[in-house]
Amino acid sequence: MTDDALLTDLYELTMLHAYFRRGMARTAVFDLAVRTLPRGRGFLVAAGLEQAVEYLERLRFGPADLDWLAAEGRFGRDFVEFLGRLRFTGDVDALPEGTVFFPDEPVIRVTGSLPEAQLVESRLINLLHFQTLIASKAARVVLAAAGKVLVDFGMRRAHGAEAGLLAARATYLAGFSASATVLANVRFGIPLSGTMAHAFVQAHDDEADAFGGFAAVDPEHAVLLLDTYDTEAAAAKVVALARTGVEIAGVRLDSGDLAGHAMNVRRILDAAGLQRVRIFASGNLDEHAVERLVAAGAPIDGFGLGTRVDTSADAPYLDCAYKLVEYAGRPRRKRSEGKTTWPGRKQVYRRYDRDGRLAGDMVTVDGDPQPGTPLLVPVMRAGRRVGSPPALEAIRAHGAAELARLPDPLRRLDDPGVYAVTIAPALERLAQIVDAG
Amino acid sequence: MTDDALLTDLYELTMLHAYFRRGMARTAVFDLAVRTLPRGRGFLVAAGLEQAVEYLERLRFGPADLDWLAAEGRFGRDFVEFLGRLRFTGDVDALPEGTVFFPDEPVIRVTGSLPEAQLVESRLINLLHFQTLIASKAARVVLAAAGKVLVDFGMRRAHGAEAGLLAARATYLAGFSASATVLANVRFGIPLSGTMAHAFVQAHDDEADAFGGFAAVDPEHAVLLLDTYDTEAAAAKVVALARTGVEIAGVRLDSGDLAGHAMNVRRILDAAGLQRVRIFASGNLDEHAVERLVAAGAPIDGFGLGTRVDTSADAPYLDCAYKLVEYAGRPRRKRSEGKTTWPGRKQVYRRYDRDGRLAGDMVTVDGDPQPGTPLLVPVMRAGRRVGSPPALEAIRAHGAAELARLPDPLRRLDDPGVYAVTIAPALERLAQIVDAG
Numbered sequence: 001m002t003d004d005a006l007l008t009d010l011y012e013l014t015m016l017h018a019y020f021r022r023g024m025a026r027t028a029v030f031d032l033a034v035r036t037l038p039r040g041r042g043f044l045v046a047a048g049l050e051q052a053v054e055y056l057e058r059l060r061f062g063p064a065d066l067d068w069l070a071a072e073g074r075f076g077r078d079f080v081e082f083l084g085r086l087r088f089t090g091d092v093d094a095l096p097e098g099t100v101f102f103p104d105e106p107v108i109r110v111t112g113s114l115p116e117a118q119l120v121e122s123r124l125i126n127l128l129h130f131q132t133l134i135a136s137k138a139a140r141v142v143l144a145a146a147g148k149v150l151v152d153f154g155m156r157r158a159h160g161a162e163a164g165l166l167a168a169r170a171t172y173l174a175g176f177s178a179s180a181t182v183l184a185n186v187r188f189g190i191p192l193s194g195t196m197a198h199a200f201v202q203a204h205d206d207e208a209d210a211f212g213g214f215a216a217v218d219p220e221h222a223v224l225l226l227d228t229y230d231t232e233a234a235a236a237k238v239v240a241l242a243r244t245g246v247e248i249a250g251v252r253l254d255s256g257d258l259a260g261h262a263m264n265v266r267r268i269l270d271a272a273g274l275q276r277v278r279i280f281a282s283g284n285l286d287e288h289a290v291e292r293l294v295a296a297g298a299p300i301d302g303f304g305l306g307t308r309v310d311t312s313a314d315a316p317y318l319d320c321a322y323k324l325v326e327y328a329g330r331p332r333r334k335r336s337e338g339k340t341t342w343p344g345r346k347q348v349y350r351r352y353d354r355d356g357r358l359a360g361d362m363v364t365v366d367g368d369p370q371p372g373t374p375l376l377v378p379v380m381r382a383g384r385r386v387g388s389p390p391a392l393e394a395i396r397a398h399g400a401a402e403l404a405r406l407p408d409p410l411r412r413l414d415d416p417g418v419y420a421v422t423i424a425p426a427l428e429r430l431a432q433i434v435d436a437g
Numbered sequence: 438m439t440d441d442a443l444l445t446d447l448y449e450l451t452m453l454h455a456y457f458r459r460g461m462a463r464t465a466v467f468d469l470a471v472r473t474l475p476r477g478r479g480f481l482v483a484a485g486l487e488q489a490v491e492y493l494e495r496l497r498f499g500p501a502d503l504d505w506l507a508a509e510g511r512f513g514r515d516f517v518e519f520l521g522r523l524r525f526t527g528d529v530d531a532l533p534e535g536t537v538f539f540p541d542e543p544v545i546r547v548t549g550s551l552p553e554a555q556l557v558e559s560r561l562i563n564l565l566h567f568q569t570l571i572a573s574k575a576a577r578v579v580l581a582a583a584g585k586v587l588v589d590f591g592m593r594r595a596h597g598a599e600a601g602l603l604a605a606r607a608t609y610l611a612g613f614s615a616s617a618t619v620l621a622n623v624r625f626g627i628p629l630s631g632t633m634a635h636a637f638v639q640a641h642d643d644e645a646d647a648f649g650g651f652a653a654v655d656p657e658h659a660v661l662l663l664d665t666y667d668t669e670a671a672a673a674k675v676v677a678l679a680r681t682g683v684e685i686a687g688v689r690l691d692s693g694d695l696a697g698h699a700m701n702v703r704r705i706l707d708a709a710g711l712q713r714v715r716i717f718a719s720g721n722l723d724e725h726a727v728e729r730l731v732a733a734g735a736p737i738d739g740f741g742l743g744t745r746v747d748t749s750a751d752a753p754y755l756d757c758a759y760k761l762v763e764y765a766g767r768p769r770r771k772r773s774e775g776k777t778t779w780p781g782r783k784q785v786y787r788r789y790d791r792d793g794r795l796a797g798d799m800v801t802v803d804g805d806p807q808p809g810t811p812l813l814v815p816v817m818r819a820g821r822r823v824g825s826p827p828a829l830e831a832i833r834a835h836g837a838a839e840l841a842r843l844p845d846p847l848r849r850l851d852d853p854g855v856y857a858v859t860i861a862p863a864l865e866r867l868a869q870i871v872d873a874g
Binding site: 181335 | 509555559564603636691692761774
């Protein structure tokens with residue numbers, strides 16, 4: 001993660017400059033919420049909160065930042081000194097990572113002095129938007145995979161280094177089993193999984209020699225790639241290798257008719273008594289392809305997913321905004337055409353049916369208790385984290401529990417049902433009061 | 438940029454482990470090329486080479502990386518020591534950044550010992566793919582904008598920190614004028630541009646007071662956001678502010694019918710003698726929206742583009758691959774179904790018509806001179822950069838010259854023409870020889 005406080009939009013600094021000149025530093029409350037679901041999507045999965053909290057804890061303008069600000073020309077020296085002293089000392093309430101949520105429900109609520117709560121807008125959106133985007137996409141793959149192993153292969157086509165690393169985290173918390181990205185293990189302890197590239201086979205004059213050489217190093221983990229030249233011929237070479245006493249962990253199919261090749265390869269392996277050798281498939285897969293392969297009964301034990309998940313290719317962004325909802329004790333809302341927001345500090349209450357499935361949410365003003373469970377929980381108070389950081393495994397378990405609570409219509413990949421999110425009368429009234437203003 | 442050598446795929450390390458055990462360290466040549474254009478796209482713009490070269494220059498496993506590798510369990514101590522000594526000492530030839538290119542044309546060719554040239558695959562793709570993706574998208578906006586000012590607003594919804602920063606660079610080299618991302622100025626010297634957020638207006642009880650307070654700090658740069666409540670009423674407040682002697686730089690429209698509001702606001706400003714106040718528009722814009730607004734004659738001086746450009750929303754990834762094309766003096770190719778690659782070291786020759794427009798490319802083997810200009814140029818030799826790093830302004834000028842050389846059919850946003858890329862007979866013959874092989 002970058003800790004650079006200058007990774008922000010210019011307008012955050014120019015607005016802070018004006019707030020500073022005007023002495024505007026009373027308490028502001030901002031909400032980050034998604035306005036609409038991407039087409040064909042039924043729900044979202046909150047993610048990125050841990051990195052958001054780390055950002056807020058560490059936020060400061062260092063000496064080099066202050067030098068740049070002073071030299072830039074548009075900021076007064078007293079304002080630059082103010083920025084040098086600025087820390088995030090506010091409160092944060094948020095959905096725990098892994099929580100299923102819907103439009104109009106705040107993912108995070110930031111309460112702090114106006115400059116502090118304003119400044120953090122750009123990077124908070126940047127962190128929360130991306131992991132939420134990827135966790136939401138990955139959760140659909142998890143639903144489609146019906147329990148099969150899923151591995152994140154996407155770093156190379158993720159949008160830069162941080163995207164590659166955080167996509168590994170977001171897919172893992174949504175239910176993937178592992179990532180190919182080494183740094184994801186170093187930083188987050190995410191299990192690693194990898195196979196081999198076509199280049200390895202091509203660098204050898206003989207495919208069987210390539211297989212033997214790769215397997216010899218670490219047969220227990222070796223997954224051999226079969227499709228460099230001819231998939232079924234390559235499977236026969238795996239059998240020949242096993243006859244020399246080298247039994248590998250698995251094989252990977254990466255092109256062509258994956259279901260057909262998987263059936264052929266399974267038959268070849270089984271006929272040689274290699275029932276324990278697992279078959280992995282990859283190649284521009286997404287939740288729809290996984291669903292089709294599972295439905296076809298293809299004997300595939302696990303899937304490697306990369307580009308389409310790590311870029312959320314069908315919906316590479318969410319329509320979200322970080323909006324001022326209260327300042328100096330007064331609720332606020334914007335009324336721009338098509339972009340009206342709900343004012344005030346909010347809470348979301350969720351009800352469950354007798355099977356524990358989600359049965360409707362109510363968004364209301366904070367302090368207006370409703371039936372059900374409040375979803376936004378305290379995360380920071382006065383700039384400090386409440387409690388210890390949750391372990392990623394605990395977040396992942398929460399994510400799995402959340403997916404298990406999805407009602408059937410929301411589990412459909414296509415044309416999912418619309419979940420009931422109700423605006424409480426108290427919030428409707430507050431909006432009317434603000435509009436009457 | 439992260440310099441972490443462990444930002445790679447596990448299989449790069451396990452393949453290197455096997456190469457090490459087998460003593461495979463002869464010269465390998467890899468190509469990075471795009472296989473197919475995204476739907477509706479006519480050309481691509483190469484970008485990211487500077488960051489790729491920096492990565493290769495700095496590549497090393499540091500002490501913490503080596504400790505992780507030793508502790509991981511699957512790597513032998515002698516191999517970990519080998520990694521500790523590993524540096525990139527190979528050659529790189531590439532398309533200069535800003536160059537227009539097409540499928541089957543290598544963006545970069547890496548020549549080095551097999552372990553070195555293999556290891557760098559994951560991060561090289563990660564760096565070159567993303568900036569190429571964004572520069573290619575931004576170039577379309579530049580074509581649509583017909584000379585109007587374009588500003589990158591996209592950091593918040595870019596996929597993480599590095600994506601936000603490098604999207605600013607990629608859009609700038611493709612012809613944007615500025616970015617809102619502060620760090621893009623600090624790191625790359627990209628001009629900054631910013632306006633204000635709705636929150637600033639909402640934090641004030643009175644919109645006119647908000648405008649006055651913001652403008653007072655820096656009227657010369659102040660761009661006031663008009664659509665928090667009512668756009669035309671806000672324009673009247675800009676006029677009132679001017680009557681107090683505070684003349685701002687511009688206004689921004691962010692919602693509703695942008696062309697209609699722009700005409701209304703222009704009329705209101707002009708009637709008050711405020712012809713010099715410029716009008717900017719934003720709000721989920723892309724090249725198509727810009728083209729429509731320009732065609733409608735909307736009096737908009739500049740556009741802020743964010744999400745749809747910084748995520749390349751219609752095509753958030755390119756179908757590209759880094760493929761072994763030669764090892765130990767022998768050309769190589771893969772023949773996976775639907776993913777066949779061209780073998781050998783290649784060069785691309787481009788011809789121009791008498792107006793200087795692109796008139797056809799020929800891809801051939803290196804050392805088979807053809808009419809036209811060779812596009813791949815030497816970038817690194819024996820691990821060191823050839824010449825000095827090009828200035829970003831020079832890259833941007835090259836990008837502008839490249840766009841000016843596009844033939845008319847390729848300039849169309851929809852249903853662009855197909856550019857002629859021919860595979861030379863020498864390359865066809867080489868592929869046949871490899872297949873017979």
